[in-house]
Amino acid sequence: MTRFTVNGRPADVDAPPDKPLLWVLREDLGLVGTKYGCGIAACGACTVLVDGQAVRSCVTPVSEVAGKRVSTIEGLAEEGPQAAVAQAVQRAWIEAQVPQCGYCQPGFITAATALLAQNRAPTEAEIEAALTNLCRCGTYPAMRVALRRAVELTQKGQG
Amino acid sequence: MARSLTRRLFLVGSALVGGALVVGGGLAWRRLDGAARHRPATGPGETALTPWFKLTPDNRLVVFVPRQDMGQGILSMLAQIVAEELDFDWARVTAEQAGIHPAYANTIVLADGSPPALRGMMENVAKLIGVQMTGGSTSVRDAWGAMRHAAAAARAVLVEAAAARWQLPASDLAIERGIVRHAASGRAAPLAEFATDAAARALPGSPTPKPPAAWRLLGTSPLRLDIPDKVRGVARFGIDVRPQDTTDTTGGLLYAAVRHIPLVRGELQDVRWPGGKPPPAVLHEVRGRDWLAVIAKSWWEAERALGQAELVAGGASATTVSSARLRAQYRAVLDGEDDPKKLPDLGRPIRRVFNAYGDPDRALAAAAEKARFSADYAVPFLAHVPMEPLNCTARIREGKVDVWVGNQAPTIVQWLAAGVCDVPAEAVTVHTPWLGGGFGRRFDLEVIRQALACAKVTDGRPVQLIWSRREDIQHDAYRPMVAARMTATFDAAGQIALWQHEMVGPSVSKSVMGRMNPMLAGDYPPDVTNAEGAMHLPYRFAHFRCRHAQVDLPVPTGYWRSVGNGYNAFFVETFIDELAQAMKRDPYLLRRELLAEAPRHRAVLEAAVSAARWNAPLPGMGWGRGLALAESFKSIVAMVVDVEVIDQKVHVRRVVSAVDCGRALDPGNVRAQIAGGAIMGLTAALKDAITLEEGRVVQSNLHDYPLMTLAECPHFETVIVNSGAALGGVGEIGVPPAAPALGNAIFAATGKRLREMPFRLT
Ligand code: FES
Ligand code: FES
Numbered sequence: 001m002t003r004f005t006v007n008g009r010p011a012d013v014d015a016p017p018d019k020p021l022l023w024v025l026r027e028d029l030g031l032v033g034t035k036y037g038c039g040i041a042a043c044g045a046c047t048v049l050v051d052g053q054a055v056r057s058c059v060t061p062v063s064e065v066a067g068k069r070v071s072t073i074e075g076l077a078e079e080g081p082q083a084a085v086a087q088a089v090q091r092a093w094i095e096a097q098v099p100q101c102g103y104c105q106p107g108f109i110t111a112a113t114a115l116l117a118q119n120r121a122p123t124e125a126e127i128e129a130a131l132t133n134l135c136r137c138g139t140y141p142a143m144r145v146a147l148r149r150a151v152e153l154t155q156k157g158q159g
Numbered sequence: 160m161a162r163s164l165t166r167r168l169f170l171v172g173s174a175l176v177g178g179a180l181v182v183g184g185g186l187a188w189r190r191l192d193g194a195a196r197h198r199p200a201t202g203p204g205e206t207a208l209t210p211w212f213k214l215t216p217d218n219r220l221v222v223f224v225p226r227q228d229m230g231q232g233i234l235s236m237l238a239q240i241v242a243e244e245l246d247f248d249w250a251r252v253t254a255e256q257a258g259i260h261p262a263y264a265n266t267i268v269l270a271d272g273s274p275p276a277l278r279g280m281m282e283n284v285a286k287l288i289g290v291q292m293t294g295g296s297t298s299v300r301d302a303w304g305a306m307r308h309a310a311a312a313a314r315a316v317l318v319e320a321a322a323a324r325w326q327l328p329a330s331d332l333a334i335e336r337g338i339v340r341h342a343a344s345g346r347a348a349p350l351a352e353f354a355t356d357a358a359a360r361a362l363p364g365s366p367t368p369k370p371p372a373a374w375r376l377l378g379t380s381p382l383r384l385d386i387p388d389k390v391r392g393v394a395r396f397g398i399d400v401r402p403q404d405t406t407d408t409t410g411g412l413l414y415a416a417v418r419h420i421p422l423v424r425g426e427l428q429d430v431r432w433p434g435g436k437p438p439p440a441v442l443h444e445v446r447g448r449d450w451l452a453v454i455a456k457s458w459w460e461a462e463r464a465l466g467q468a469e470l471v472a473g474g475a476s477a478t479t480v481s482s483a484r485l486r487a488q489y490r491a492v493l494d495g496e497d498d499p500k501k502l503p504d505l506g507r508p509i510r511r512v513f514n515a516y517g518d519p520d521r522a523l524a525a526a527a528e529k530a531r532f533s534a535d536y537a538v539p540f541l542a543h544v545p546m547e548p549l550n551c552t553a554r555i556r557e558g559k560v561d562v563w564v565g566n567q568a569p570t571i572v573q574w575l576a577a578g579v580c581d582v583p584a585e586a587v588t589v590h591t592p593w594l595g596g597g598f599g600r601r602f603d604l605e606v607i608r609q610a611l612a613c614a615k616v617t618d619g620r621p622v623q624l625i626w627s628r629r630e631d632i633q634h635d636a637y638r639p640m641v642a643a644r645m646t647a648t649f650d651a652a653g654q655i656a657l658w659q660h661e662m663v664g665p666s667v668s669k670s671v672m673g674r675m676n677p678m679l680a681g682d683y684p685p686d687v688t689n690a691e692g693a694m695h696l697p698y699r700f701a702h703f704r705c706r707h708a709q710v711d712l713p714v715p716t717g718y719w720r721s722v723g724n725g726y727n728a729f730f731v732e733t734f735i736d737e738l739a740q741a742m743k744r745d746p747y748l749l750r751r752e753l754l755a756e757a758p759r760h761r762a763v764l765e766a767a768v769s770a771a772r773w774n775a776p777l778p779g780m781g782w783g784r785g786l787a788l789a790e791s792f793k794s795i796v797a798m799v800v801d802v803e804v805i806d807q808k809v810h811v812r813r814v815v816s817a818v819d820c821g822r823a824l825d826p827g828n829v830r831a832q833i834a835g836g837a838i839m840g841l842t843a844a845l846k847d848a849i850t851l852e853e854g855r856v857v858q859s860n861l862h863d864y865p866l867m868t869l870a871e872c873p874h875f876e877t878v879i880v881n882s883g884a885a886l887g888g889v890g891e892i893g894v895p896p897a898a899p900a901l902g903n904a905i906f907a908a909t910g911k912r913l914r915e916m917p918f919r920l921t
Contacts (some may be wrong), residue, residue: 007579015457023459027414032399033392035595036627037546042861090843093390097371097382097827100835103396103546103595111208128870134861136546136596137230138838140872142831 004065006031007075017063021055022046023109024062025072031071033106035136044133047107052082054114054130061154073106084119088153089113089146096146100137107133112147116154176691197262197870199224201221205353208316209309209362210413212241216338218349219246220822222254225263226302227293227567228385228598229545230830231890235383237302240832243376244310244368245317245350248336254384256591259569267892278602290861292481292595295565299824299885311366313357320356321348371883380827385593393468396595397565400552402621412552413442413654415460415613415624418465419450419634422854424713426474427451437462443616445609452613458625477853478713480504482640483541485712485851492708493535494662505710508663513690517702522657532741533646534734536914538726539848540637541731542864543719547595548631549603551610554621560587561621565594567601571675575604579611598839599718603636604675620824632864633856636674636717637849640666640725645734650701655738655753657702660693660730665694666709667723670716685709688718692727692791692895697757698735698750720839721894724791728895729844729902732787737912746786746903759819763795764788765881766817770878771799781805782812783908794820794887797898798837800873802904807920809905811873816893821886823879829889830877837875838894842867842914844898 003014006029011026020039025031025048037045039058046058049071063128089112099105110112110129115122115130122130127147135143198207205217212222222238238254241247257263310655313809314334321339322329325346334339340347371378388394400410420427427449437444437453440460445452451470455461488502499507517813523531552563553576560580566572569589594601610624624636641664650656666686686709687694694705719725735753739746747768756763768786777784781804788797801813816833846865850857902913911920 009522017459019457023457027457027459030401032395032401035396035546036398036548036625038626038861040860040862043546043866058451061318077391090390094386097380097386097831099386099389100831101546101594102385103392103593103598105389105624106392109390111394127870131869134546134866134868136544136598136839136866136871138835138867140838140867140869141834141875143869144872149218151213 002062002066004068004070006070007072008079013062013068015062015139017060021048021057021060021062021065021070024068025057031074033071033107035103037104037107042134043104043107045104045107047110047133049076049080049082049110049114052080052117053115054111068146071110073110076110076113085117086113086153089116089150090145092150092153095149098139098142098146100139104133104135104137105139107157108135108143112150116150121151121153172686181482181510181745190849196261199258206328206351206358207360208313208354210260211257211306211309211705212313212916214351214354216351218251218351220252220337220476222247222252224300225257227256227565227569227594227597227601228589229293229567229594230388231602231832232383232385233293233298235648236299236386236825236828237306238384238915239376239381240299240302241310242308243374244307245314246334246336246375247350249376249381252338252384259573259589264570278688297888300888303886307368308366311368313365314364315363316357316360317353318348319360320353324353324356326860335813353675365518368406368475377824378544378822378826380825384829389593394593396547396549396593397552397563398547398595398623398625400563400590400592400623401611402554402561402563411620412463413454413456413617413620413622415445415452415610415622416461416465417450417452417457417609417624417626418468418470418629419630420470420848421633421833422472422477423478423634423851423856425449425472425481425854427470428473431469431471432466438467440464443613445613445616447609447612450609452609452624454613454617454622456590458623472788473537475714480713480851480854482851485640486537486642489640489663490535491539491712493642493644493661501829502710504713508708508710510706510708511685513685513687513705514694515704517657517700519657519659519702519704521813522648522702523646526656530649531646532649532669532738532902533644534737534914535644536730536733537641537642538638538640538729539850540640540714540716540914541631541719541843541847542635542637542849543596543717544632544859544861544864544866545594545596545598548626548628549600549606550623550625551606551613552621552623553610553786554609554619555614556619558582558586561590561613562587562607563590563592564589564607564610565597565601567597571604572607575607576611579608580615598720599722600635602671602718616725622852628861629859632849632858632860633906635669637851638719638725639714639716642708647734647738647743653742657704658696658698658700659704659706661688661706661708662693662730664689665709665712665716667718670712674715689725690723690727692724692789693731696731697760697788697790698753700753704830720836721791721891724789724891724895725840725843728789728791732789732896732899733902733912733914736785736899739841740906750786750788758880760788760795762882763817763819764797766878767797767799767815768882770876771815773795773799773802777801778803781903781908783906785900785903785905785907787896787903789895791884791894791895792888794818794889794892796833796892796896798900800897800900801902802901802908804905804908804920806849808920809845809901810918811845811871811901812873812895813876814841814900815876815878816896817878817880817891819880819882819887820889820892821884822881823887826879829879830875832889833877835889836877837897838867838872840894840897841873841901844901844918846917849916
């Protein structure tokens with residue numbers, strides 16, 4: 001039994017300790033917003049926050065998050081210290097109409113939220129270093145616009 | 160498989176082998192006659208005036224979209240077309256996936272058969288079999304005929320109904336944001352109030368859609384309907400399907416993982432488990448011709464169990480093919496080899512001339528050795544790699560079959576499931592969730608067959624079968640390896656006299672159809688997709704020939720975003736740059752001169768060149784600028800790429816494009832599609848190849864089949880040229896010019912001519 005919190009609620013999961021958090025979220029907890037893309041930490045589709053840090057949940061055994069706070073796309077903007085930043089990121093994402101197929105987007109939005117929650121004025125280089133996720137549809141140009149806008153909104157303190 | 164299914168699939172296949180595209184006429188929606196009388200199910204107080212939308216009592220417009228959205232924005236785009244004709248307020252418009260019905264057939268994708276003589280027949284075929292299909296960048300063009308005219312007809316009867324109720328002349332009424340108004344009296348009422356009356360009236364036979372000058376929504380980019388859910392993470396993809404009665408993990412949904420034999424072709428002969436039996440997590444084993452699936456309560460556990468299985472491959476069809484061997488045989492075919500003994504992997508090539516004019520043979524014979532110029536090019540196999548790995552959820556219960564799958568042709572999914580489960584088509588419900596990318600990958604049916612095979616052994620419990628990324632990369636239906644030999648001759652004045660494009664590669668359509676139904680793997684008509692982007696060039700020469708040698712490969716191939724246009728633009732637009740270099744001409748001016756008879760292409764080229772400031776100096780050493788122009792899917796794109804090469808490493812800095820797709824109905828989405836397509840083309844040019852060794856694919860995941868990242872992504876600018884010409888496609892057209900423009904830029908920066916993808920500078 002592994003115990004942790006997901007989006008502010010306690011979760012008790014009866015899964016093998018080496019089962020990746022990604023599959024625990026999707027199969028055991030019914031939280032399917034976090035996506036599977038590669039399973040080897042190469043694409044970032046599975047990005048979630050663990051105690052506020054962006055991690056790739058496909059390579060994070062559930063035992064590692066025992067006692068920790070996990071935030072997924074379902075709760076990112078609802079709950080936790082990053083919620084206001086996540087709201088700003090999501091608003092900017094909608095304004096810039098970033099998604100195409102949308103499959104990679106929860107991972108990007110989560111990674112962008114983690115970055116902006118820790119660094120309110122990231123440089124272009126810092127953004128590029130933090131967002132190493134992959135998007136096959138090529139939404140990067142719109143994402144750049146959204147990221148600039150999200151920085152603006154976070155600095156103004158609006159979600 | 161039922162005989163009738165075979166026949167229907169054959170008709171689809173014969174049509175798909177075409178690939179050239181035709182725009183549907185204004186009366187397209189009426190061609191379907193009876194089918195157009197279809198009305199989707201409605202709730203209390205709702206009215207459907209056509210197959211494509213309904214009005215709700217609170218004056219909302221719900222559009223039924225019979226195409227699949229894989230990121231191209233088609234759901235929202237088609238809703239926008241309907242909303243425009245009805246002058247609806249965008250905030251009151253929603254869209255849903257339509258069910259399966261012949262009324263929703265994509266008549267364009269089928270009617271655009273290969274030889275023009277067959278097109279009429281294929282339109283009839285499309286009507287008869289009514290295939291709903293998304294592909295060939297046809298959705299908007301098809302809807303432009305059908306949905307738009309149907310909406311215009313509905314508008315007409317709604318206004319008539321209001322006029323009758325108010326006893327006012329219809330010509331005095333106007334619709335604004337979903338409200339019917341009579342300006343003089345100030346009377347106003349929501350459109351939905353007249354829906355029931357309107358439904359009793361006959362739709363006019365030839366309605367007049369609004370002229371572009373009167374558009375309010377089209378030509379703008381309102382918030383795409385799918386975007387808020389995708390941003391909030393609540394959009395449900397195939398892999399997220401949780402059939403309603405299976406909210407708990409113990410009683411409901413089961414998961415299947417699948418592993419194919421290591422070879423790209425061969426048979427599964429045996430499965431060996433350590434200790435002679437599968438691990439306890441495995442509830443069922445299901446074997447196919449070349450795959451093994453295991454079912455468990457968790458996909459992760461199923462996948463982990465598969466890791467212990469040893470799949471023994473063999474059989475008569477087992478292949479040991481390698482990319483190097485294929486390359487050598489391709490080269491021999493270009494040199495004229497026809498002897499199947501010397502072409503063990505390919506067999507005897509079928510040689511065809513797809514187009515010719517002038518007198519190519521004489522031009523070749525007349526040209527002295529030094530007045531000839533020839534270069535060989537090649538592209539490798541490529542995988543599609545949509546971000547959402549292939550998956551399918553199936554349930555077979557009480558004679559009913561449910562299939563949840565991100566697909567590009569629900570009608571064909573329905574036929575397939577009916578055939579596999581031996582039930583009538585009506586017993587099959589196909590649910591199409593959001594597609595996490597398609598790019599041609601989701602035409603394939605194998606994952607559906609596998610999921611159905613699994614659902615047969617679970618006593619009515621639904622099964623979700625997911626391919627790992629490794630399976631996706633190692634068992635795709637690849638964009639084919641193709642090699643080309645480009646030849647030009649010069650006349651006495653030093654101008655280009657002959658343009659000859661010779662290439663060797665497989666018929667992708669034959670491979671696709673052969674997998675849909677092995678009974679169809681026979682002789683095929685010429686596959687125009689092989690030569691699209693090569694057989695009709697906007698450039699004019701005195702002598703022209705486009706030749707293709709079709710070979711059979713032991714490797715499955717498939718449609719890959721932009722299909723033949725993707726590699727042919729690379730051959731054509733690199734070669735023309737080479738000629739400009741040989742002729743000491745500016746690559747832009749030479750192209751411009753050759754476009755004397757193609758004013759639309761010329762305008763697009765000029766727009767790109769001027770937006771990019773073609774002649775403006777580059778920032779410094781190591782920079783280069785390159786250009787390419789390509790028509791595909793009836794649209795024209797010119798692209799100027801700036802690169803900086805530092806220590807042999809290519810950095811793409813800027814991509815400036817101009818696009819003429821007739822009219823940009825949603826300019827923001829056109830820009831997004833051009834950038835997305837270009838990124839896919841640049842990624843292929845810079846990074847990727849699927850390599851075969853000993854019958855296996857070498858690459859296995861995103862670490863060795865990498866994709867472009869945010870940091871590597873260039874700055875994009877896109878100019879839209881609204882020529883007003885017939886609508887062209889948008890979803891694939893960004894791909895073709897990207898690789899050649901990049902290669903030409905690298906040449907400008909380094910003097911190194913890259914004739915093979917992926918580009919290697921060292
Ligand atoms: S699925 Fe975790 S990084 Fe790709
Ligand atoms: S939006 Fe499709 S993969 Fe990123």
